[in-house]
Amino acid sequence: MVDIHLDAIINGRKVSRDVKPHLRLLDFLRDDLNLTGNKEGCGAGECGTCSVFVDGVLMKSCLMPVAKAQGATVDTIESLAKSGELSVLQKAFHKAGASQCGYCIPGMVMAATAALRANPFADREEIKERLGGNICRCTGYQKIFDAVELARDVQNGRVPATALLETDTADGEVIGKNVRRIDAPSKVSGRLKYAGDMTMPGMLHVQVLRSPHAHARIVSIDTSAALAMDGVESVITAADVPGKDGFGVFVHDQPIMARGKVRYVGEAIAAVAAEDALTAKRAVAAIKVVYEQLAPVFDPDEAMLPGAPVVHDYAPDNITKHIPIRVGDVEAGFAASDLVIEESYSTQAIEHAYLEPEAGLAYVDHDDVVTVVSPSQNITHHRHMLARIIDKPISKVRFIMSPVGGGFGGKEDMIYQGMLALLAMKTMRPVRLVYTREESIISTAKRHPSRTTLRMGLMRDGRIRALAMRMVCDGGAYGLSTEGVMRKAAILAAGPYAIPNVQIDTYGIYTNNTPSGAFRSFGALQTQFATESQLDIAAERLGLDPFEIRRINAMRDGDMTHTKQKLGSVSLMRALEAAEQASRWEAGAPTVRGPSRGDLNHDDVRPSVTLGTRFASGDASSEAAE
Amino acid sequence: MARKRGRGMAACWYGIARTATVDRAAAWAEIDDGGSAKIVTGVTEIGEGILTVLAQIAAHEIGVKPEHVVIGDNDTARAPEAAHAGASRQTYMIGNVVALASREARKRLVDVMADMWSAPAETIRTGNGEIWAENTNHRITMGEAVACAKNRGVVPIGSATFGTDTTGIKDGKGGDGSGRPWQAYVFGCQVAEVEVDTVTGEVQVLAVWAAHDVGRAVNPQGVEGQIEGGVVQAIGQGLMEDYQLKDGHTSTSGFAKYILPTSLDVPRVNSIIIEDPDPIGPLGVKGIGEPAMVPTIPAVMNAIYDAVGVRVFDLPATPEKILMAMREKDRRETMAPQAAE
Ligand code: FES
Numbered sequence: 024m025v026d027i028h029l030d031a032i033i034n035g036r037k038v039s040r041d042v043k044p045h046l047r048l049l050d051f052l053r054d055d056l057n058l059t060g061n062k063e064g065c066g067a068g069e070c071g072t073c074s075v076f077v078d079g080v081l082m083k084s085c086l087m088p089v090a091k092a093q094g095a096t097v098d099t100i101e102s103l104a105k106s107g108e109l110s111v112l113q114k115a116f117h118k119a120g121a122s123q124c125g126y127c128i129p130g131m132v133m134a135a136t137a138a139l140r141a142n143p144f145a146d147r148e149e150i151k152e153r154l155g156g157n158i159c160r161c162t163g164y165q166k167i168f169d170a171v172e173l174a175r176d177v178q179n180g181r182v183p184a185t186a187l188l189e190t191d192t193a194d195g196e197v198i199g200k201n202v203r204r205i206d207a208p209s210k211v212s213g214r215l216k217y218a219g220d221m222t223m224p225g226m227l228h229v230q231v232l233r234s235p236h237a238h239a240r241i242v243s244i245d246t247s248a249a250l251a252m253d254g255v256e257s258v259i260t261a262a263d264v265p266g267k268d269g270f271g272v273f274v275h276d277q278p279i280m281a282r283g284k285v286r287y288v289g290e291a292i293a294a295v296a297a298e299d300a301l302t303a304k305r306a307v308a309a310i311k312v313v314y315e316q317l318a319p320v321f322d323p324d325e326a327m328l329p330g331a332p333v334v335h336d337y338a339p340d341n342i343t344k345h346i347p348i349r350v351g352d353v354e355a356g357f358a359a360s361d362l363v364i365e366e367s368y369s370t371q372a373i374e375h376a377y378l379e380p381e382a383g384l385a386y387v388d389h390d391d392v393v394t395v396v397s398p399s400q401n402i403t404h405h406r407h408m409l410a411r412i413i414d415k416p417i418s419k420v421r422f423i424m425s426p427v428g429g430g431f432g433g434k435e436d437m438i439y440q441g442m443l444a445l446l447a448m449k450t451m452r453p454v455r456l457v458y459t460r461e462e463s464i465i466s467t468a469k470r471h472p473s474r475t476t477l478r479m480g481l482m483r484d485g486r487i488r489a490l491a492m493r494m495v496c497d498g499g500a501y502g503l504s505t506e507g508v509m510r511k512a513a514i515l516a517a518g519p520y521a522i523p524n525v526q527i528d529t530y531g532i533y534t535n536n537t538p539s540g541a542f543r544s545f546g547a548l549q550t551q552f553a554t555e556s557q558l559d560i561a562a563e564r565l566g567l568d569p570f571e572i573r574r575i576n577a578m579r580d581g582d583m584t585h586t587k588q589k590l591g592s593v594s595l596m597r598a599l600e601a602a603e604q605a606s607r608w609e610a611g612a613p614t615v616r617g618p619s620r621g622d623l624n625h626d627d628v629r630p631s632v633t634l635g636t637r638f639a640s641g642d643a644s645s646e647a648a649e
Numbered sequence: 650m651a652r653k654r655g656r657g658m659a660a661c662w663y664g665i666a667r668t669a670t671v672d673r674a675a676a677w678a679e680i681d682d683g684g685s686a687k688i689v690t691g692v693t694e695i696g697e698g699i700l701t702v703l704a705q706i707a708a709h710e711i712g713v714k715p716e717h718v719v720i721g722d723n724d725t726a727r728a729p730e731a732a733h734a735g736a737s738r739q740t741y742m743i744g745n746v747v748a749l750a751s752r753e754a755r756k757r758l759v760d761v762m763a764d765m766w767s768a769p770a771e772t773i774r775t776g777n778g779e780i781w782a783e784n785t786n787h788r789i790t791m792g793e794a795v796a797c798a799k800n801r802g803v804v805p806i807g808s809a810t811f812g813t814d815t816t817g818i819k820d821g822k823g824g825d826g827s828g829r830p831w832q833a834y835v836f837g838c839q840v841a842e843v844e845v846d847t848v849t850g851e852v853q854v855l856a857v858w859a860a861h862d863v864g865r866a867v868n869p870q871g872v873e874g875q876i877e878g879g880v881v882q883a884i885g886q887g888l889m890e891d892y893q894l895k896d897g898h899t900s901t902s903g904f905a906k907y908i909l910p911t912s913l914d915v916p917r918v919n920s921i922i923i924e925d926p927d928p929i930g931p932l933g934v935k936g937i938g939e940p941a942m943v944p945t946i947p948a949v950m951n952a953i954y955d956a957v958g959v960r961v962f963d964l965p966a967t968p969e970k971i972l973m974a975m976r977e978k979d980r981r982e983t984m985a986p987q988a989a990e
């Protein structure tokens with residue numbers, strides 16, 4: 024590969040350099056120029072975190088070959104607050120609380136800057152359209168729209184610039200005030216360094232070999248060809264683990280790389296550290312693995328049947344965890360009920376889709392402390408597990424939590440930090456691993472897909488007499504947080520209702536699917552979806568308003584939970600009343616009243632849109648051409 | 650009418666902090682030279698805004714401005730254990746422990762000043778970067794007070810640990826699940842207004858009213874941010890997201906196939922914050938991260954039913970599923986009179 028010579032104006036400075044022709048503009052900016060403010064969220068033009076201006080036009084720099092920037096003027100997020108003074112829009116993001124994890128924010132600020140340049144008077148609906156190419160997983164977008172509207176109004180002089188300043192706390196009271204986020208300036212300006220933005224002198228790059236099979240015995244792994252390649256420093260497999268291998272939030276059933284067999288597609292098998300990522304990638308391709316296929320099991324109900332393939336020897340029935348809850352006698356409760364409703368529900372696996380893919384650095388410091396820097400949601404537990412895995416005292420293992428570009432539970436698992444630590448120990452050099460979006464999706468935990476049957480027995484007056492729920496969840500190939508998810512799901516399954524007879528069973532099951540793990544709302548989302556849907560079915564059958572049936576059954580101060588815990592103050596009635604009043608709810612049984620309701624379409628409801636027609640009038644790329 | 654609107658609601662409850670185990674966290678606090686504060690604890694920000702919440706709490710307890718609070722890095726070799734960033738536990742566990750550590754640091758400083766001014770410690774007040782003795786002329790800056798303390802050989806520091814009075818649940822063989830999994834519970838309720846296109850099956854969630862008890866809102870804007878983000882993630886799961894596997898291989902390994910909510914898909918979220926203070930912790934705070942997501946999906950499904958009379962039991966409620974259910978409903982309704990004969 025012959026380098027090309029690039030001349031361009033980048034953030035107002037002339038740049039004249041030899042560059043590798045296979046690079047994308049994003050790589051050149053981030054790796055060669057160390058302009059790491061703009062991020063790589065997907066590498067496929069879908070998320071907008073890499074958005075920059077090329078000759079004034081908003082572009083996704085992950086889609087642009089660097090050669091295309093020849094002679095161009097390129098502005099990155101770093102150009103907006105060059106002197107350290109934030110732009111009006113950046114200040115508005117700060118003020119409005121528009122950044123959470125911050126990973127989407129540099130791209131979002133670029134897109135919003137383009138939007139207000141294209142139309143300084145854009146209304147909220149137009150702003151939404153103009154930000155349509157940028158994903159944010161944290162904020163729900165609302166505060167981002169607020170920020171752009173605030174910036175618009177300040178720029179147009181409709182609102183004084185003082186509206187951007189800190190909330191007044193001169194009275195000394197700071198609790199209950201909208202103090203601006205202290206981490207926002209670094210996020211809106213792209214100055215905050217996430218793990219994938221960090222480098223260290225002498226750093227090696229890591230790539231991972233992953234399983235193409237869902238269930239197979241590993242007959243042999245031959246790393247010799249990979250090791251022999253120029254620029255490859257080390258190749259590791261499970262055989263290199265010095266201590267007791269295994270991690271997981273509850274059971275430590277997952278080796279840091281597959282040991283003896285693979286249990287899901289995408290499972291790590293070996294890892295390479297090399298001078299650059301491309302060499303590491305080539306070395307991964309040179310590792311030879313011989314597999315012997317095993318019968319897989321993909322359906323959790325089938326996995327529970329006798330004779331099903333066994334995923335882990337320690338759990339011959341493939342049950343990771345069963346959680347029972349028992350109150351009273353449900354059969355007697357159903358017999359005494361006026362109405363019994365039985366329905367089935369299911370929920371799908373979903374991906375956390377934090378905009379920051381997994382990334383981390385590891386090194387061994389001057390005191391021989393093995394140090395891992397990563398966006399871990401649980402450095403405390405990771406340190407315990409890693410110490411055991413690499414056979415070191417806790418004091419020789421150090422975890423540093425780098426800024427987390429979104430977690431939602433997905434960064435509680437120590438899914439790659441073990442490989443990093445081991446490679447740092449083997450090479451005695453700093454090592455860095457940055458996942459691609461695809462790697463992140465195929466190899467890390469999902470929300471537990473669930474199948475639920477729910478029986479509910481009620482009296483004519485709406486009181487729930489008995490509730491029985493059975494939920495089977497696909498936990499996938501490893502335990503991760505499954506046990507805890509099943510527990511929380513079960514404890515909260517019957518909802519905040521006083522019910523004399525309750526029977527809950529939740530089952531987390533091993534299969535050869537992508538592992539399921541912690542995900543915001545941790546099982547309670549699945550079970551309460553069923554219970555709250557069924558309460559509306561019951562309300563319709565009994566002719567009761569949905570709020571009313573919940574009030575009739577609501578737990579009150581001092582009531583017992585289904586785990587027989589006495590509650591103190593119960594705020595449920597207040598929450599019901601607040602939502603009912605704020606929404607001006609029109610009371611009535613849920614008998615498909617929708618079209619005839621009188622409480623629809625007030626001014627705290629957004630306008631509906633005709634999907635697909637909004638972009639018909641102009642293409643998105645013309646928006647920033649001033 | 651091709652588009653029909655409807656409304657639905659759902660309630661929820663949630664436990665705050667780690668489940669069915671003893672949760673704990675620790676923190677260190679120091680009132681630093683110049684009257685700023687330094688807080689070190691083992692876990693903080695994953696995007697929810699906890700750094701700012703902790704700065705507000707320390708500022709409130711010590712009596713300095715939030716912008717004068719520095720929060721140390723999360724580093725297992727340099728900070729006390731505070732466990733994980735999850736379980737909606739940060740404001741509750743870390744917030745409360747930072748309050749306690751800040752109180753101890755403040756007490757060290759207050760004791761020095763009380764002695765210097767010959768005033769009872771209970772009459773010493775701090776706030777907004779100043780320290781004074783009630784009903785006297787004694788009033789100096791926190792920076793000056795720190796210098797006084799140091800001249801007397803005292804560094805105003807504090808440390809604290811906060812643990813929960815909780816137990817496991819009896820979930821072994823034959824167990825009934827009884828136990829005390831959390832010491833703080835929160836409750837919430839959401840209403841959703843949707844519009845269903847009866848031709849395409851497309852559902853738009855136009856508004857959500859979300860009322861949630863958070864104990865005490867340290868930063869209301871941050872609470873709203875959690876509710877808005879949670880509602881939209883739930884809409885993603887309710888209507889569009891789907892990680893698909895066939896024989897263990899996924900067909901949704903990128904954002905082209907794995908569809909996420911964008912700015913065009915989100916409702917207007919109207920948050921109503923309810924404060925029913927936790928009686929156990931020193932601050933009254935509870936949590937919001939996860940409960941915000943729980944009632945959204947059933948509220949939306951109930952609203953879809955209200956609009957067009959079909960209920961989706963199998964998530965996500967894609968346009969295809971809505972259309973199929975509507976066709977099935979029409980078929981049943983036209984069959985019904987004959988069947989009755
Ligand atoms: S659009 Fe370029 S990284 Fe996602």
Ligand code: FES
Pocket residue numbers: 121122123124125126127128158159160161162378428429696
């Ligand atoms: S703040 Fe937008 S992705 Fe986290």
